[in-house]
Amino acid sequence: MDTAVRDYIAAHRGDFFAALKQWLAIPSISAGPSHSGDVRRSARWLADYLHNSGFPVAEVWETGTPAAPGLPAVFAQWPAADPAARTVLIYGHHDVQPVEPLDEWDSPPFEPVERDGQLLGRGASDDKGQVLFHVLGLAAWLASHGASAPPVTIKLLVEGEEESGSVHFAELLRRERDRLAADVVVVSDTSMWAADVPSMCTGMRGVVDAQIDVYGPERDLHSGSFGGAVPNPLHVLSGLLADLHDAQGRVTLPGYYDKVAGLTDAERELFAKLPFDEKAWLATAGNSGAASGEAGFSTIERIWARPTAEVNGMWGGHTGAGGKTIVPKEAHAKLSFRLVAHQDPADVPGMLRQFVAERTPEGVDVAVTCEGPGVRPCFSPIDSPEVAAGRRAMERAFGQEILFTREGGSGPEADLADILGAPLVFIAVGLDEDQIHAPNERVDMGLLLKGAETAAYLWDELAALAD
Secondary structure, three states, rough: OOHHHHHHHOOOHHHHHHHHHHHHHOEEEEEOOHHHHHHHHHHHHHHHHHHHOOEEEEEOOOEEEEOEEEEOEEEEEOOOOOOOOOEEEEEOOOOOOOOHHHHHOOOOOOOOOOEOOOOOOOOOOOHHHHHHHHHHHHHHHHHHHHHOOOOOOOEEEEEHHHHHHOOOOOHHHHOOOOOOOOOEEEOOOOOEEEEEEEEEEEEEEEEEEEEEEEEEOOOEEEEEHHHOOOOOOOHHHHHHHHHOOOOOOEEEEOHHHHHHHOHHHHHHHHHHHOOHHHHHHHHHOOOOOOOOOOOOOOOHHHHHOOEEEEEEEEEEEOOOOOOEEOOOEEEEEEEEEEEOOOOOOOHHHHHHHHHOOOOOOOOOEEEEEEEEEEOOEEEEOOOHHHHHHHHHOOOHHHHHHOOOEEEOOOOOOHHHHHOOOOOOOEOOOEHHHHHHOOOOEEHHHHHHHHHHHHHHHHHHHHOOOOO
C-alpha cells in the first residue's frame, strides 16, 4: 500500500505544484488593510480548490463583527464512511508575512519559481505549502484504497490572521465549536530539525509582552546641582532589569517557576540525539560570542522547554550627539516573557508588578503594563497515543527514526487544544533554512511530497486508535 501512495504522489506532483503556485501568487498579507482584499481572495481560492478536490463542505468563514470585521478563515469537511470513526481537524493558515525589503529578494515574492529543488515565494513554507500537502495526501490515500471517503472524518480550519496575531481566532473557535469538534488536532505550521534528520515538534512556548515606565522629577534636572541627591529613573530601571535574573540565569519573578512542566528523562535523551553544533548555531545567532542562560540546561533545552525573560529595548534621557548632563525625568523598557507548558500568561502581570513593587525606592513612580492577554504555551506529551500515531506515519514516509523537538516561538495552538478539548499532533516538514518571514522564503519540494505521504499514512494510524 505504501508503494501505491508514493506512486500516486509522484504521478500528481506536477498538478500539486501548479496549484500551489497559483495560491502563492495571491499576496495574502494580513498585517495591513491594503491587502485585506487579497486575503479574502486567498480564502476563496482555497475553498474552491478544496471543493474541486472532493470535499463535500468547503466554506469561507468571516471573523470579527460587522462593525469591526476580521479576515476570513476557511473550513472544510470530508466525512468518513463510518459515522462512528474518529474526527481529525487539520489547522494551518493562508495569510503571509509582509515582504519588505523587496530589494533583497532574488525574484518577485509573489511570482513563485522553482530553483534547485526549492520552490521560492512568500508563503511557500509558512504556511500554504504545508496546508496543501494534506489535500494531496488525502487524494493518495483514497486512490490507493479505491475509496470514496477517508477512514476518519477530516476537517480543515485554515485561518487568515495568524501572521497578525490571530486576533479573532479564539472567538471563532468558540463560535464554531460544535462544527469544529474533533478527537485530535493536527498542526502543520512548524518545522523539522533538518532534511536528513526528520522530527516532530511537541510544543511551542507562550509569550507575554510588558513595559516598565519609571517616573521621577517633573522635568530633567542638572546633574551637577541634583545628581546623587535625588533618584535617577534610569538608575532605578537599570537595577530592576538587572534583578530580573539571578546568578544562575533563573528569572526572579515570584512564583514564576511554580507551574513549569519539567523535561522528562526521555525527552532530554531524545533532544540529545539531535546533531546540535553549538558553534555553528552561534554563527546563526548573529555570530554571538557564547551561549548563556539558565544553568543546568543545554542550549536547545533553554530555547524549547524553559521560560525566559528578555529586555527588548530601553530608553530615557539624552540619546543624541554630544553630552547632556542631566538626571532624566523618566525611563522606559520593553520586555517579553516566553512561557512553557502549564504556565499561564494571565499570571505574569501580577508577578511582574509584585517584583517591581518590592524593588521600587521612594521618590519614583513605576508603572507596569502588559499588552493583551498574551499567548499561551502548548505541549503534547511524546508518549501520547496521538503523537505516537503521527510518529509512525512520519517514519513510514521517511524510512527512519523520527526525533522530537519543540519550538521557541508562539502561536494560537493552545486555543485549539483548550477550546476544542483535543490533543495536538504536529506534522510538518518546514526547515529553519526556509527563511520564513524573511526575503527569499522557500520550501524543499521533495519534503512537501514527504509531507503528503505522511498525511496519507496518518489517517490509518489515527483510525486505528479507536480500536
